[in-house]
Amino acid sequence: MHSEGSDHAKGWQRWQEHLAVTSEAYRRLKAEQVAGWNSPSLDAFYKKEKDTAAPRHSQRQAGTTAFHDADTERQAKRYRDHVARIFAGDPLLSQSVGMLGKRTFLDLGASPGGVTRYFHDDLGWVGTAVSLAERDGGIPMEPPKENPKHYIFVEGSILDDSLGDMLQNKARLQLHSCDFCNAGAVQDYGQRADEASETAPPADTTTRLPWIAFLAPQLKMCLQFVKPGGSVMFVFGLSDCGSLMLLLHYLGPMVRGGIRVLPTMHVAKSPVYVLLSNVHYDETSYRDLSSALERPKGHWLLHNDTDFTRASAQFDGVVRRSLEDVWRGREEKMRSKREFIEKSHEGNKQQKRSRLEGI
Numbered sequence: 073m074h075s076e077g078s079d080h081a082k083g084w085q086r087w088q089e090h091l092a093v094t095s096e097a098y099r100r101l102k103a104e105q106v107a108g109w110n111s112p113s114l115d116a117f118y119k120k121e122k123d124t125a126a127p128r129h130s131q132r133q134a135g136t137t138a139f140h141d142a143d144t145e146r147q148a149k150r151y152r153d154h155v156a157r158i159f160a161g162d163p164l165l166s167q168s169v170g171m172l173g174k175r176t177f178l179d180l181g182a183s184p185g186g187v188t189r190y191f192h193d194d195l196g197w198v199g200t201a202v203s204l205a206e207r208d209g210g211i212p213m214e215p216p217k218e219n220p221k222h223y224i225f226v227e228g229s230i231l232d233d234s235l236g237d238m239l240q241n242k243a244r245l246q247l248h249s250c251d252f253c254n255a256g257a258v259q260d261y262g263q264r265a266d267e268a269s270e271t272a273p274p275a276d277t278t279t280r281l282p283w284i285a286f287l288a289p290q291l292k293m294c295l296q297f298v299k300p301g302g303s304v305m306f307v308f309g310l311s312d313c314g315s316l317m318l319l320l321h322y323l324g325p326m327v328r329g330g331i332r333v334l335p336t337m338h339v340a341k342s343p344v345y346v347l348l349s350n351v352h353y354d355e356t357s358y359r360d361l362s363s364a365l366e367r368p369k370g371h372w373l374l375h376n377d378t379d380f381t382r383a384s385a386q387f388d389g390v391v392r393r394s395l396e397d398v399w400r401g402r403e404e405k406m407r408s409k410r411e412f413i414e415k416s417h418e419g420n421k422q423q424k425r426s427r428l429e430g431i
């Protein structure tokens with residue numbers, strides 16, 4: 073029997089096959105993933121890690137991340153150091169205010185505060201940070217230590233329809249006024265067990281893709297608040313899903329600078345950052361994007377040949393180089409971790425054998 077689910081699986085698989093045929097970096101990444109899944113040493117390592125991990129707080133709202141009980145100051149510093157690294161040399165995003173006047177940022181999904189602290193503390197920018205309240209499952213914010221009057225923190229959810237109004241009325245943030253907007257609120261895809269699902273299409277086949285549904289409100293808000301010529305960054309969960317390329321197709325008309333894929337702090341995990349430079353909001357393109365974001369999964373999983381061709385044009389013409397760099401970095405990190413664990417596992421077994429033989 074023909075089912076919509078099997079169409080979704082086909083669309084997903086067709087794009088992955090296209091990547092495997094056209095990209096050596098992607099093939100190597102997939103091969104390393106399989107090597108990891110087939111590694112008994114890695115299984116033993118993750119099982120031990122899981123058994124000894126402290127229980128996490130329950131998540132009260134979909135879309136929260138998984139480090140409720142981590143040291144937030146340390147996490148904020150790691151995020152801050154990471155963005156300083158990936159923005160180094162960017163003509164706008166590495167620029168201290170100095171004598172140049174005011175620069176502004178909007179940071180959605182801001183806690184624990186790395187991105188905010190980078191712009192505020194390191195570059196002297198003024199900004200607004202939004203993150204889920206702790207009572208709703210959010211993680212604590214580490215606010216900037218100096219000149220906190222140049223920074224506003226808004227507790228709220230990017231899924232709340234009134235957030236845009238709240239930012240304008242309470243935080244006095246004007247539309248088209250920010251030099252940098254970050255769509256950084258993410259759902260946690262980071263655990264290893266979940267990563268096996270990268271090889272399968274999303275189970276629910278009737279509605280919008282889950283990551284698009286979560287990304288859409290923040291992306292739209294960033295486009296509305298970024299000033300002409302500013303930059304927008306967003307997090308995308310599965311970099312090998314054709315939906316990312318189709319999204320770039322819709323964003324393209326509003327981007328006059330480049331589009332670059334950058335690694336997140338967790339290099340071995342699947343989410344990536346996408347940085348759009350020299351963004352110019354225009355109503356027609358925004359409307360096209362907004363209505364596309366409402367379209368069902370079939371559209372985003374490239375059922376239609378026209379969409380498939382659009383996606384492959386984005387991959388080849390816009391982000392191949394930066395995305396393959398990220399895939400190569402990920403493969404290298406995964407491989408060195410696996411080899412290290414396999415070596416120490418082998419070493420432990422050898423030690424045990426020697427001890428037994430010595431008895």
Ligand SMILES: C[S@@+](CC[C@H](N)C(=O)[O-])C[C@H]1O[C@@H](n2cnc3c(N)ncnc32)[C@H](O)[C@@H]1O
Binds near residue numbers: 135151184231
């Ligand atoms: C990966 S962390 C962001 C790290 C941050 N950009 C930094 O540099 O420190 C993701 C954040 O998104 C927040 N978040 C999750 N769901 C949210 C929602 N619905 N609305 C707002 N923030 C949300 C999480 O609580 C978490 O603080």
